[in-house]
Amino acid sequence: MKEQDWQAKARQLGLGPERLLHMYRQMRRIRHFEEEVDKLFQAGRIWGTFHLYIGEEASAVGAIEALAPDDYITSTHRGHGHGIAKGASIPKMMAELRGKETGYCRGRGGSMHIADVAAGNLGANGIVGGGIPIATGAALACKKLGLGRVVMCFFGDGALAQGSFHEAVNFASVFRLPVVYVCENNQYAMSMPVEKGLGNPDIEARARAYGLPGVSVDGNDVLAVYEAARKAVDRARAGEGPTLIETRTYRWRGHSKSDANRYRTREEIEEWKARCPIRRLEERLIAAGILSPAEAERIGEDIKAEIQAAIEFAEEQPEPDVAQLADGVYA
Amino acid sequence: MREITYAQAVREALAEEMRRDPRVFLLGEDIGVYGGAFGVTLGLVEEFGEDRVMDTPLSEAAIIGAAVGAAVVGMRPVAEVQFSDFLTIGADQLVNQAAKMRYMFGGKAEVPMVVRTPAGSGTGAAAQHSQSLETWFMHIPGLKVVAPATPHDAKGLLKAAIRDNNPVVVFEHKLLYKTKGPVPEDEYTVPIGKAAVRREGRDVTVVATSVMVPRSLQAAERLADEGISAEVIDLRSLRPLDAETVIASVCKTGRAVVVHEANKFAGFGGEIVGTIVESEAFDFLDAPVLRLAGKDVPIPYNPRLEKAAVPQEDDIVEACRRLMRESRRVRVGGMA
Structure with a gap:
């Protein structure tokens, strides 16, 4: 897309400089958060497992930008990006990853279960596909209660x-x-490439089979993701039903910490890194005069400081009390 | 007091709770005009409409999952799973999602939902439509499990389940749907977690659930003619379990037999036995504690085989007689 066309598209979508910069900042916050999580794990300060969202930032940010603040999401095992895009507190996320009492789940959930029901995040999920029926039920409740809210799954x-x-x-x-x-x-899907794991990878055909619109977009183009999501959210809010969106993207890092990348080549990874969603947006914003290289650097410094503070916050937080092991099993 | 059937009692509970609370709604397969596979929801769609008595596609994971999602966002769904065997198809949503959501979110979510489901054998429906799978779900922290044996409890426990802020699985028994019993017309609930002593006795405690309760009561009647006084406990709630009532009874009688329809191996009879022998009741035991349970086979089709696969009245009578005989041996041995 030419620069003028891109700017025209952003305007047409109602995305002024402020919101574009917000999206840019959110994508960078996700990226930096994930990089620090990885470092903390390497340093032995995070336990268990986690799944990094690096490389996919435009998908969460573009899609969630189309939601209203009180709309809901359901997320996945690779959920840090969705949480941050939905407005999660980074210190509370970091505290959860450290298993601390003041984390989102009081240290009971960890990376795969970060949720903030009150803020509309109905939870990451350790079961592949496990959140899809839950999102569907939440949408049923939104409709029944006449809330006018939308669920993004x-x-x-x-x-x-x-x-x-x-x-x-x-x-x-x-x-x-x-x-x-x-x-x-x-x-x-972990190591299974889509072309091997799906009899028909055509998402539009799949959506058609269920009687709903389907659209596949470049998931590393935050504007394209936003545009598709905006249309789908408007349609849902207008009572016209669900939409299936595919965001085509790539995870730069392994499936989880245990991945030796045996199923893909370094060249392939590098090829996708060249399509970095953050750099793409940054270049657009600079060309449009919305962002200067100096400002980009300052944003990077601010984010670094923010996340460093979150790491320190998490470090100081109390561990859960073993005497409260059974708290919260039942209401 | 007026008498109604177990199925009518369930229907009344659903209707009353839907009238009382607009957040309550039903979803399941063929529960609308068809009235559900056992006619339990017959007539409800006429009063409450299709929005509150939702006929769903044949999708157990979506039914249970939609209940989970709707509950966490503020509704109080009551899902019907047409046969309890089909819980296995939607088990992820119940076991990995509904049961754990509150805990793994640090106590910051509530999942007030009910799954009602007909269980048990005796209808010739064979191996995939006759199981008693309650133990599977009793094993999961975060779920509550109840199994009413009377029309009174079918209504009262279901109402309590709908008002509970946790996921509750209600195992109804197919053979009980047509049984009649007294049900008050006034508002009431039966608290979850409280057993009922259905018949008091001195000699042996029979701990039963669901359809085994009426069978145990008939057995107790016959035993009385032989001079054996059996106390019959209807657990009603399987999780949480009313251990106190069971322990107090065994302290009194010194003998116990647990009767359930589900097969014996790794079944909840073992849990009840463990509860007894770990308690002060151990010191009062005059005989081994028996488990009388389904045979370890899939439920067969042939009616003679089907009957032989689960405890019948005669088996309960015989188990109690055996306990009396064996405890006499213990006493003789003790004197020698």
Whole structure:
């Protein structure tokens, strides 16, 4: 897309400089958060496992930017980006990753279960496809309660092979629920490439089969993601039912910390890194005169300081009390 | 007091709770005009409309999952799973999602939902439509599990389940749907976690659930003719379990038999036995504690085989007689 066309597109979508800069900042916050999480793990300060969102930032940020603050999301095992884009507190996320009492889940959930129900994040999920029926039910409740809210349901290409996807999407289609399904196609279900794992990778055909609109967009182009999400969210809010969106993207890092990248080549990874969603947006913003290189650097410094402060905050937080092990099993 | 059937009692509970609370709604397969596979929801769609009595596609994961999502956002859904065997198809949503959401979110979510489901054998429906899978779900922290045996409890426990702020699985028994019993017309609930002593006795405690309760009561009647006084406890709630009532009874009688329809191996009979022998009741035992349970086979089709696969009245009578005989041996041995 030519620079003038890009600017015209942003204007047409109602995205002024402030919101574009906000999206840029959010993408960078996600990137830096994930890089620091990785370092903390290497340093032995984070326990368990996690799944990094590096390389996919435009998908979460572009899609969630189309939501109103009180709309809901459901997220996945690779959920840090969705949480941050939905407005999560980075110190509370960091505290959760450290297993601390003041983390989002009081240290009971960890990376795969970060949730903030009150703020509209119905949770990351350790089960591939597990959040799809839940998002569908939340959309059912939004409709029944007349809340005018929309649910955005994130899942990966691997979840397209789960039965829960089929059941829930058909269910939402039957009842015309206000839900937007966002399939983040990062090319691999752990090590299984999409072309091997799906009989028909054509998302539009798949959506058609359920009687709903489907659209596939460049998931590293935040504007393209926003445009598709905006349309789907408007449609859902207008009572016209669900949409299936595919954001084509790529995870730069391994599936989880245990991944030796045996199933893909270094060249392939480098090729996708060259399509970095953050750099693309940054170049556009600089060309449009919305951002200067100096400002970009300052934003980077601010984010670094913010995340450093979150790391220090998390460090100082108390551990959960073993005497409260059984708290919260039942209401 | 007026008498109504167990199915009518369930229907009344659903209707009353929907009238009382606009957040309550039903979803499930063929629960609308068809009335559900066992006719339990017959007539409800006429009063409450299709929005509150939702006929869904045949999608157990979506039914249970939609209930989870709707509950966490503020509704109080009551899902019907047409046969309890089908819980296995939607189990992720119940076991990994509904049960754990509150805990893994640090106590910051509530999942007030009910899954009602018909369980048990005796209808010739064979291996995939006759199981008693309650133990599977009893094993999951975060779920509550109840199994009413009477029309009174079918209504009262379901109402309590709908008002509970946790996911509750209600196992209804197919053979009980047509049984009649007294049900007050006035508002009431039956608290979850409280067993009922259905018949008092001195000699042996029979701990039963669901359809095994009426069978145990009939057995107790026959035992009384032989001079054996059986106390029959209806657990009603499986999780949480009313251990106190069971322990107090065994302290009194010194003998216990647990009766359930689900097969024996790794079944909840073992849990009840453990509860007894770990408690002060151990010191009062005059005989081994028995488990009388389903045979370890899939439920067969042939009616003679089907009957033989789960405890019947005769088996309960015989188990109690055996306990009386064996405890006599213990006493003789002790004197020698």
